[in-house]
Amino acid sequence: MKKRVLIIATGGTIASTSEGEGLTPTASGRELADKVPLLDTIADLDFVQPMNIDSTNMRPRDWLRIKDVIAGAYDRYDGFVVLHGTDTMAYTAAALSYLIQDSEKPIVLTGSQQPMASPFTDAKLNLYQSVLYAADEASRDVNVVFSGKVIAGTRAHKQRTMSFNAFMSMNYPSLAYIRNDRIVRAGADLRAGGAVPERTGASPRVCGELDERVIVLKLTPELQPSIFGLLKRDYDAVILETFGIGGIPSYGDNSYEDAILDWVESGRTLVVTTQVPEEGLDLGVYEVGRAYAENPGILKGDDMSTEALVAKTMWALGQSRDPEQVRELFYREVNHDRMPR
Known part of the structure; x- marks a missing residue:
């Protein structure tokens, strides 16, 4: 008996056509599926x-709309495929990972680098393989399926703007590879003994609140620490992308340390990460980061992607304002987003 899969179309390049002033999403999900041979088999x-x-x-309010569609239809389908533009797909995949946790049914995001109507499109294979993965009994949780790779929703990062292999799995192995119509699962997608757990029929944990007042601040040489004061009006959390493995300037005075501690002591959230894409953060290595390493009010992003940090911080602050609960x-x-502490 064939599985039932709900395709949730949101636009993006895959659905775009040229309207004279650039590509614009116009095609519906059904129209896209009709272009893919054997999809209905x-x-x-x-x-x-x-x-x-x-x-x-795409904005956080749209993530919640997609979440509501999935949650409302969850009991009627075996899997879900979200058709999405590639530019912010990693943010949406991470957000859905926190909004719908421990899903025994797969929630797959995909799109394409070329529109479905393009003669050289990658859209057909991406859509075919996404439905294939969503219909497989062993698939679960939120993932990105793109160019033959299955990436955990919290680990996806768009690395290339034009090539078909646009996405990489940040600091974590791909969960599976799809070769034509065969799914080859990697160790990260298997549990003890190399077996995929059976579905129990349990419902996922669905969350409904996000705090949108989160900003990413990238350190650059001579960026003034007064920026933290200017951000207080509009933001509840800053994700600070430091230099290297965790370097924060001192410039021979305490201006940065004073500004950062003032931000934290005001009740706002600070997450520290690195602007280097791979291998993660360690504040304790250099003197320029060690001053912040043991401060309980400063959260460490470790090897998480910036996309996942944005979504997780919005989710955590949407659930609680208590600093200890936010920290926990x-x-x-969640969904492979960080190595367990």
């Missing part, structure tokens, strides 16, 4: 279109 497909936008315009939520491992 994999699963029984239904379609819903909560929006049809360029993913540059932040350091809780």
Whole structure:
């Protein structure tokens, strides 16, 4: 018996056509599926279109709309495929990982670098393989399926703007590879003994609140620490991308340390990460980071991607304003987002 898969179309390049002033999403999910040979042999497909936008315009309120569609239809389908633009796909994949946790059913995000109508498109294979993965009994949780790779939703990062292999798995192995119509699962997608756990019928944990007042601040030489004071009006949390493995300037005075501690002591959240894409953060290595290493009010991003840090901070602050609870939520491992402490 074929599985039932719900395709949730949101727009993006995969749905775009040229309207004379650049690519614009116009095609529906059903129209896209009709272009993919043999797709209906994999699963029984239904379609819903909560929006049809360029993913540059995707916002946290849209993540919640997608979450509501999945949660409302969860009991009626075996899997879900979200068609999405590539530019912010990693943010949406991370957000859905926190909004719908421990899902025994797969929630797959995919898109393409070329529109479905392009003669050289990658859209057909990406959509075919995403439905294949969503219909497989062993698949679970939120993932990105793109160019033959299955990436945990919290580890996806768009690395290339034009090539078909646009996404990489940040600091974590890909969960599986798809070769034509065969899924080859890697160790990260298997449990003890090399077996995939059976589904128990348990419902996922669905969360409904996000704090959108989160900003990423990238250190650059001579960036003035007074920026923290200017951000207080509009933001509850700063994700600070430091130099190297965790360097924060001192410039021979305490201006940065004073500004950062003032931000934390004001009740706001500070997450420290690195602007270097791979291998993560360690504040204790150099003197320029050690001053912040043991401060309980400063959360450490370790080897998480910036996309996941944004989504997780929004999610954690959406659940609680108590610093201890926020800290516990932040350091809780969700969908492979960080190595367990």
